[in-house]
Each structure stands twice: as structure tokens, then as C-alpha cells.
Amino acid sequence: MDKHLHVERSDFSASSISKFSVVHINQRLESKAPLIFKILQGLTKKKGSTDNRQRFLAVPTIGSILAFTQSNRARYLQLTMGLYLYSAGCTRKVIDTLHGAGLCVSFPTINRLLENLTEHALKNVKLVAKQDPWLLVYDNVNFFKRKYDQRIGNADDFENGTTATMIIGKNLSPGSVHQIRDSYSRLCSTDFMMDEAEVDHLRHVSRFHIIEELKKNLEGYSHCSTPTPELHRLPAERTKTFPLPSMKIDESSLEGNKMVLETVIQEVLGLEEGWFNAGKLVVVAGDLATVRKLRGLKDLRLDEHSPYHRLDWATPVTQLFHIQMLLAKIIVHNYRGSASEQGSLEQLATMLGRRKRIFTDNPEFHAMDELLRHVFTATVLRLWEVSMEAKEMQNLDIYSDNVAFSNHVNEKVMEIVDQNINVPNIESTSSRNATLFLRDMILYMELSSAIKIGDIGRIEKTVKRLAVIFHAGSTPLYAYELMHFLCCIKHVWDEQTKVAVLSSMLVNTSGGQYGWKPTDLYQEHHNRSIKHVYYGRRGDTPFDMLRERVSMNIETFDGVKEQMEKQFQAPSNKRKHAAVSAETDIHDILGILRENNILGRDFNPCAQKNEGVAAAKDLFLAGTSALQDKKRMRAFINKHIYGNQGFGDEPEDTAQESNPIETARDWQLEEDLSEGK
DNA sequence: TTTATAGCGCAAATTTGTCG
DNA sequence: CGACAAATTTGCGCTATAAA
Numbered sequence: 071m072d073k074h075l076h077v078e079r080s081d082f083s084a085s086s087i088s089k090f091s092v093v094h095i096n097q098r099l100e101s102k103a104p105l106i107f108k109i110l111q112g113l114t115k116k117k118g119s120t121d122n123r124q125r126f127l128a129v130p131t132i133g134s135i136l137a138f139t140q141s142n143r144a145r146y147l148q149l150t151m152g153l154y155l156y157s158a159g160c161t162r163k164v165i166d167t168l169h170g171a172g173l174c175v176s177f178p179t180i181n182r183l184l185e186n187l188t189e190h191a192l193k194n195v196k197l198v199a200k201q202d203p204w205l206l207v208y209d210n211v212n213f214f215k216r217k218y219d220q221r222i223g224n225a226d227d228f229e230n231g232t233t234a235t236m237i238i239g240k241n242l243s244p245g246s247v248h249q250i251r252d253s254y255s256r257l258c259s260t261d262f263m264m265d266e267a268e269v270d271h272l273r274h275v276s277r278f279h280i281i282e283e284l285k286k287n288l289e290g291y292s293h294c295s296t297p298t299p300e301l302h303r304l305p306a307e308r309t310k311t312f313p314l315p316s317m318k319i320d321e322s323s324l325e326g327n328k329m330v331l332e333t334v335i336q337e338v339l340g341l342e343e344g345w346f347n348a349g350k351l352v353v354v355a356g357d358l359a360t361v362r363k364l365r366g367l368k369d370l371r372l373d374e375h376s377p378y379h380r381l382d383w384a385t386p387v388t389q390l391f392h393i394q395m396l397l398a399k400i401i402v403h404n405y406r407g408s409a410s411e412q413g414s415l416e417q418l419a420t421m422l423g424r425r426k427r428i429f430t431d432n433p434e435f436h437a438m439d440e441l442l443r444h445v446f447t448a449t450v451l452r453l454w455e456v457s458m459e460a461k462e463m464q465n466l467d468i469y470s471d472n473v474a475f476s477n478h479v480n481e482k483v484m485e486i487v488d489q490n491i492n493v494p495n496i497e498s499t500s501s502r503n504a505t506l507f508l509r510d511m512i513l514y515m516e517l518s519s520a521i522k523i524g525d526i527g528r529i530e531k532t533v534k535r536l537a538v539i540f541h542a543g544s545t546p547l548y549a550y551e552l553m554h555f556l557c558c559i560k561h562v563w564d565e566q567t568k569v570a571v572l573s574s575m576l577v578n579t580s581g582g583q584y585g586w587k588p589t590d591l592y593q594e595h596h597n598r599s600i601k602h603v604y605y606g607r608r609g610d611t612p613f614d615m616l617r618e619r620v621s622m623n624i625e626t627f628d629g630v631k632e633q634m635e636k637q638f639q640a641p642s643n644k645r646k647h648a649a650v651s652a653e654t655d656i657h658d659i660l661g662i663l664r665e666n667n668i669l670g671r672d673f674n675p676c677a678q679k680n681e682g683v684a685a686a687k688d689l690f691l692a693g694t695s696a697l698q699d700k701k702r703m704r705a706f707i708n709k710h711i712y713g714n715q716g717f718g719d720e721p722e723d724t725a726q727e728s729n730p731i732e733t734a735r736d737w738q739l740e741e742d743l744s745e746g747k
Numbered sequence: 748t749t750t751a752t753a754g755c756g757c758a759a760a761t762t763t764g765t766c767g
Numbered sequence: 768c769g770a771c772a773a774a775t776t777t778g779c780g781c782t783a784t785a786a787a
Contacts, residue, residue, distance in 0.1 A: 142777060162752060176778050
């Protein structure tokens with residue numbers, strides 16, 4: 071039998087996976103065993119059918135099994151299949167069974183292969199860490215330890231661990247801690263104001279997002295073009311990421327964070343203390359809890375002798391996915407209203423039957439995201455419809471060419487933006503709420519769109535406004551974190567460092583134009599993949615197994631999944647109904663808006679209906695006034711100039727403004743939402 | 748007691764290296 | 768090119784162990 075489907079373990083690497091193809095197997099079979107190939111083709115052909123899909127997949131599979139029976143090294147398909155099964159969380163039993171059928175290599179072989187890959191990756195990561203600038207991101211994972219026999223005192227519990235990734239980024243310019251501390255004193259409330267250029271930018275952003283909605287949802291508008299408000303787009307390149315071994319360290323304590331950092335630096339990356347001299351700075355990214363622990367840890371270790379042990383080098387940065395989730399939560403909370411208020415989120419969600427997933431203690435991010443986007447679309451359409459009617463411009467046919475039409479739409483939308491959105495001056499409460507909702511949603515849309523396209527300039531502008539909004543709600547912890555961020559942008563970091571830090575917030579896994587995602591979301595995806603493998607094992611699987619075989623190969627696993635499912639034509643799990651239901655849902659929301667004359671020009675006829683509607687908080691105003699109240703800012707500045715012997719405690723004035731339960735919920739937020747997807 | 752599984756030792760299979 | 772030895776790899780089967 072042919073010997074050209076041979077694969078050696080030593081020359082198998084992550085890149086082998088993307089090359090795997092059934093066509094290649096067919097070619098090999100045809101050239102090396104033409105007779106068998108012909109026979110197989112003949113046998114698999116369905117009588118009188120031109121559909122050759124079954125033959126296409128069966129011939130290489132059977133051929134590979136035949137080759138495997140002759141030599142256990144002829145395992146081109148079996149090795150990839152084994153890896154696929156492992157990554158999909160198959161148990162040893164499943165793999166043994168399929169090994170018996172000749173479809174995959176044996177379980178120990180997969181184990182050995184993964185150990186080889188891990189060993190190789192470890193060496194590589196040590197090398198790269200010394201050459202290139204990098205940043206670190208880590209997050210907590212909870213493994214659910216299942217116990218099948220439920221009884222009193224034998225409940226399921228959790229195993230805690232930490233996963234980390236090293237990401238190649240840009241160099242930060244060196245800086246000293248004293249400089250940084252001094253710079254905090256220069257923070258003042260005007261740092262949160264917008265200058266003229268920023269106001270103008272926001273106008274263009276608003277126009278962009280409104281026209282995008284019109285293009286997507288109105289017939290005849292798809293040719294309409296509008297300039298993308300581009301500021302500083304990162305080149306669309308695949309980000310180099312190196313998953314690190316997972317650690318059985320509970321990251322939710324200060325001690326745990328210290329151990330995580332030490333393990334990564336010393337054991338995994340093999341760096342000496344001297345590497346951190348000369349003001350070296352490294353971004354350490356994570357969720358809110360992680361970042362705050364890190365700040366606490368830095369305060370705690372002020373007295374240590376070396377920069378390395380003082381953690382001077384660690385620059386904590388909160389990441390965008392968690393910020394985005396919080397923004398969604400704030401908007402939902404602010405415009406929720408009640409079921410009796412027409413046009414409130416509560417009422418709309420009830421109508422669409424989506425209440426359960428959104429208005430709970432632990433809302434699902436994707437449910438919130440979907441609702442907000444649909445309501446946004448409907449509100450934009452309503453606004454357009456109303457202002458077009460007022461100007462008697464419905465008739466689109468009068469425009470001969472697309473350019474003229476496009477220009478006209480751009481002009482009109484800009485008019486709407488200037489009149490309605492940036493300067494809300496409306497008497498009807500529900501219309502005012504809707505306008506405020508639009509304004510805040512534009513920020514949300516802008517954040518997610520800037521992330522997707524990798525524009526760090528737009529992200530910077532958005533985060534600046536978010537810093538204000540977060541001060542309005544009961545989310546002081548995030549608000550303070552963004553204050554840190556803004557302060558560093560304004561007074562601490564130079565241009566090089568600013569760009570490096572902002573770039574570190576995004577990862578591009580595909581290398582495509584729209585392939586960017588927040589760094590923390592990337593880490594959450596990793597955790598999900600690791601769990602996937604883990605849950606195929608029994609509950610008592612030792613953590614070492616993950617460290618030695620799984621966590622460093624997560625990206626390989628993801629690649630295998632993608633490649634195998636493509637090659638074997640597994641149906642993709644994109645939800646096909648989404649588009650249809652979105653359309654009807656948006657239509658339903660629009661109906662409610664029309665019925666209640668929300669955003670309508672003449673407000674008198676419906677005044678009665680609007681009476682019961684409570685006014686939503688103007689988040690931006692509330693945030694600004696919170697900042698203008700000097701107490702908050704001074705407390706913040708003092709704490710960070712003079713240091714604090716306690717750790718992690720924010721200035722005391724937060725206590726009265728937020729009840730402790732709310733705060734505790736925010737803490738949980740990332741746990742709950744990360745499970746979502 | 749039965750069952751599942753990770754890990755390990757070991758024999759068999761297979762490849763690689765060497766020599767004439 | 769073939770024979771033969773050495774080295775490497777594979778996969779079976781056993782054991783310890785935790786869970787059912």
C-alpha cells in the first residue's frame with residue numbers, strides 16, 4: 071500500500087492542520103494506489119445520481135483506513151481526526167472505539183503528540199519573550215466538578231484556575247513610578263470635557279451610524295455612502311498570540327495574583343529580574359477584578375527593593391469587552407422603565423418575549439446586545455420617517471443618480487444629528503427618552519464598530535466619553551478604572567506608549583479587516599475551549615493534564631475544529647433564523663413607536679398616554695456633574711499621589727452613592743456573562 | 748462491589764543508520 | 768541494494784484510584 075500518507079509526530083505542528091485536506095488524500099490515493107481508488111470510486115457511486123458529495127468524502131476516508139491497516143504511520147487523516155476528537159471533548163472511550171475502527175490514532179499517541187507540541191511551544195515562548203515586546207492577559211477559570219451521584223453533602227463544586235496568554239505587542243516607553251505618581255496631580259475635570267474637534271468627530275460618528283442603519287434596513291438606501299470616521303486604524307494583521315500553561319492558582323486573592331505573575335515570569339517565560347530594570351513597562355490586561363487586585367498588590371509591595379518585586383513594570387489595563395458589557399448593562403438599566411410605559415425597554419422586551427434573559431440579576435450579554443441593537447434600529451428608522459415626513463421628502467425617485475441621493479441623505483442626517491441628538495430639546499417625556507437612548511446607543515455602536523475595525527483612535531474617543539457616563543451610574547469601580555486610564559492618556563503616557571497600550575486592547579485572530587476583538591474576549595474564548603476539553607474528562611482529571619497537554623494547544627484545537635468541519639462539510643451553526651426574526655422584531659418595535667407617537671412632531675394628541683412615563687436619567691449630564699463635584703476627583707488624586715497603606719479601597723464617597731448589593735453584582739458581571747458565549 | 752480513566756511498562760512494529 | 772543492528776514509536780494491558 072502506498073506510503074505517502076505517512077506523518078511523523080515530530081514534524082506535526084500547528085501549521086500542518088491548516089494544510090489538511092481530503093483532496094490531498096484523494097490525490098495521493100490516485101497516484102499511489104490507482105486501482106483501489108478506482109474501485110472505491112465505483113463502489114461509492116450512487117446509481118443514477120449526479121450528487122458526488124458522498125463519494126467525495128467516503129473515498130478518502132476508506133482509503134485512509136486501508137492505508138492505516140498496513141502501517142500505523144500512514145495516519146494523515148487519523149492524526150488530525152484524533153486531535154479533532156480530543157479537542158471536541160471526546161472521552162478516551164470514544165477515541166479508543168474509533169481507533170478500533172481505524173478512524174483515528176490511539177489515545178496515548180494523541181497524548182504524546184500534545185506533550186510534544188507543548189514542549190515545543192514552551193521553548194518557543196521563552197525565546198520570543200526575550201526578543202519581542204509583549205503583553206500579558208490572564209483570567210480566572212472555574213471548572214465545574216460534576217458529581218453524578220447527587221446526595222446531601224456531595225454537591226458539585228468548582229475547581230479554580232488561571233489561564234494566561236502572552237501577546238506580541240508594541241514597546242512602551244520606559245517610565246519611572248515617581249513620574250507616574252506625580253502626573254496624577256494634573257488630572258482635573260476639564261480632562262473629561264470634549265474640545266471642538268471631538269464634538270465634530272462625534273457628529274460624524276453619529277451620522278455614520280444612523281446612515282448605516284438606513285442602509286441596512288431601508289430599500290433603496292444600500293447605495294448610499296457615508297465617510298467612515300476613521301482616526302487611527304491598526305493594519306489588519308494576524309496578532310501573534312502565545313497561550314501559556316494554565317495554572318492551578320486561585321486568582322481571586324492578592325496572593326494568587328502575585329503567584330500568577332511570578333509563575334508566568336519566572337517559570338514559563340524564564341526571565342531574570344534584570345530584564346525589568348531601566349523602567350521597563352509591560353501591559354497586564356484583565357477584567358475589573360484582576361486589574362484592581364493588581365493595583366492593590368502594587369500598593370502592598372511599595373517597600374520592596376527591586377523594580378521587579380515592586381511590580382513597577384506591570385501596567386494594569388481594563389479591557390474593552392468588559393467595558394462594553396457594562397455599558398450595555400447601564401443602558402438597559404437606564405431606559406428600562408416599566409411594562410406600563412409605552413416604548414420603554416421593559417415594555418418592548420415583554421412584547422418580544424425576551425424579558426427573562428435580560429431583566430435578571432445576571433443578564434445575558436448577547437440578549438442585551440440584541441435587544442439594544444433592534445431598538446436602536448427601530449428608533450433610527452422612526453426618527454428618519456418623522457423628519458422625512460415633515461419635510462415631505464418621501465419620494466426618493468426624484469434623484470437621478472446615487473451620488474446626489476447620497477449627498478442629500480448625508481446632509482439630512484447631519485441636520486437631524488445637530489437638531490435632535492446632541493441638543494435634545496423635546497417636551498414629550500417618552501420622545502426625550504428615545505432621543506437620549508439614541509445618543510447613548512450611538513456610543514455603544516461606535517465602541518463595537520471601532521473594535522471590529524481596529525480603530526484605536528475611535529476607541530480612545532469613545533472611552534473618554536464612557537469615563538463620564540460610568541460616573542453617573544452605580545458603577546464606581548469601573549468609573550475609577552477609566553479615570554486611571556484617562557489620566558494616563560492625558561498626563562502620563564507619551565504617544566508611543568499610548569498607541570502601544572491602546573493596541574494591546576485588541577487582538578486580530580483571523581488577520582482580516584474586520585477580525586478584531588477585545589483582548590479579554592479573546593481570553594474568554596480560550597477559557598471556553600479549555601473547558602470544552604476538560605468537560606469531556608471525568609471530574610477528577612488532574613489540573614496537570616490541562617497544563618501539559620491542553621492549554622498551550624488551544625489555538626491548534628480551534629484550528630483543527632475549523633479545518634475538519636470545513637473539510638468534512640459539517641453544517642455551520644450560524645443561526646439562519648436570526649435575520650428573519652430581527653426584521654419582524656424591528657418592525658414590531660417600530661409599530662409601538664408609531665402608535666405612541668414617540669419622536670413625533672406634534673406632541674399634544676398623545677400627551678395623555680405619555681403622562682405615566684418617567685424621565686430617564688441623562689447619563690452624560692449626571693456623570694459630568696458627578697465629576698464637577700470636586701470631592702470625587704480630589705479623593706481619587708490624593709489616593710494615587712500619596713499612596714495608600716490599605717489596598718484596593720476606593721475613596722469613601724462612593725459608599726453613599728451606590729448600595730453595596732449593586733456593586734457586588736457588578737463584580738459578578740464578568741463571571742456570568744462570560745458563560746454566555 | 749463495579750466502573751471509568753490516567754499513566755506507565757513493555758513488547759511489537761517501524762524507521763533510521765551503517766556496512767559491505 | 769539488501770542485511771542487520773540500533774533507535775524510536777505505537778498501542779496493548781495492567782494498576783492505582785476515585786467515583787458510582
